[in-house]
Amino acid sequence: TACILICDITRPVPNKVLLPPILETLAAAGVPREGITILIATGMHRPNEGDELVELVGESIAANYRVINHFGQNLAEHTYLGTTERNVPVWIDSRYIEAELKITTGLIEPHLMAGYSGGRKLICPGIAALETVKVWHGPQFLEHPLADCGILAGNPVHDENTKIALMAGCDFIVNVTLSQEREITSVVAGDMIQAFERGVAFVQEVVKAELREPCDIVVTSGAGYPLDTTFYQAVKGMTGALPAVKQGGTIIIAASTTDGIGSPEFQSLFQENATLEGFVQRILGKDYFVMDQWQMEELAKVRRKCRVKFVTQGLPAEILQGLFVEPVATVEQAVRESLDEYGRNARIAVIPKGPYVLPVVAG
Structure with a gap:
């Protein structure tokens, strides 16, 4: 038996290209x-x-193979593998654990918490239970200064999900990197750690953009479908731009948010917490947990440093005002307002697709 892990609809992974040769090799x-x-x-x-599943894998594979979803909140579908040294209980989808051959696919790109996506992330959080993710995505990991985009060395989020993935086992990975046009720029395959590190080395060469100093204003986007369909996903565009903006500056971000804010749990966080400062204090305690709180924690990191002007047609202004961002009708208007505030000599950076670029300030 074999189990192949693929990313969900929120990642633009070319599964229709990756899966056929894997399936042909298994058949042979x-x-x-x-x-x-x-x-x-x-x-x-x-x-x-339904249609999303067909969009993910193509009609032929959807019709001829067993393609199923992971349900992280159903603990009964997971196998307990033990607890890590950092006290993360490891529960992984039993259908993967029970397979004789374990293969993962994925996309390597900058990631706001784990340094880079791909590799080990398909296993944790990809097919981990909520009981695992809520500890691994907890503030004891995310508040660490090295739990950031583009950082692997010393990043506890990366270290921990690598250990969890090794506990689960992985025989072979096939990961890709993509251009801004979503074309495949490289493929790495083989050992989970070695192939992933080779892919990261390639990505680092192409995604880093150096700045002499942080900017007053950074204009960016959520990178389009499927990365900006919710406010939850659009936070990744904000965090991607964060290194480029100065303390007290402004990020202007455009996103479609056609599917709204995000999960019901994520929405509830904004209703339960009047301020981001109060929210962070609550999660630092031991008795407060709401699924998806990690994304609000990332939003809090952004707002500690700068303002956010949010441009979208997917959410009304009165809703956006409750999400700790400032609604603006157009990017042009947001730029004009910001120039009025910072002056005509303000430094401006433009990052067309926020999650795909890694700004690095010189020195």
Whole structure:
């Protein structure tokens, strides 16, 4: 039997390109079609079904193979593998654990908490239970200064999910890197750690953009579908721009938010917390947990440093005002307002697709 992990609809992974050669190789090796499970590593995201499932893998694979979703909140579908040295209980989807051959696919790009996506992340948080993710995504990890975009060395989020992935096991990975046009720029395959590190080395060469000094104003976006369909996802565009903006500066971000704010749990966080400062104090205590709180924690990091002007047609202004951002009708208007505030000589950086660029300030 074989289990192949794929990213969900929130990642622009070219599964229709990656899966056919993997499936052909398995068939040539004698693995029967009925022994193959393609498991969508949803993490804590909603399942991808119907048209979305077909969009993910293509009509032929959807019709001829077992393609199923991971449900992180259903503990009964997970196997307990033990507890890490940092006291993270490890629960991983049983359908993966029970497979004789374990393969993961994915996309390597900058990631706001784990340094880079891909590799080990398909296993944790991809197919981990909420009981695992809520500790691994807790403030004891995310508030660490090295739990940041583009950082692997000393990053506790990366270190921990690598250890968790090794506990679960992985026989082979196939990861890609993409251009801004979503074209494949490289493919790495083989050992989970070695192939991932090779892919990261390639990405580092192409995503870093050096600045002489932080800017007053940074204009960016959530990088379009599927990365900006919710406010939850759009936070990644804000964090991507964060190194480029000075303390007290402004990030202007455009995102579609066609699917609204995010999960019901994420929405509830804004209703329960009048301020981001109060929210951070609550999560630092031991008795408060709401799923998806980690994204609000990242939003709090952004707002500690700068203001955020948010441009979208997907959410009304009165809703945006409750999300700790400032609603603005157009990017042009947001730029004019910011120039009025900082002066005509203000330094401005433009990052067309926020999550795909890693700004580095010289020195």
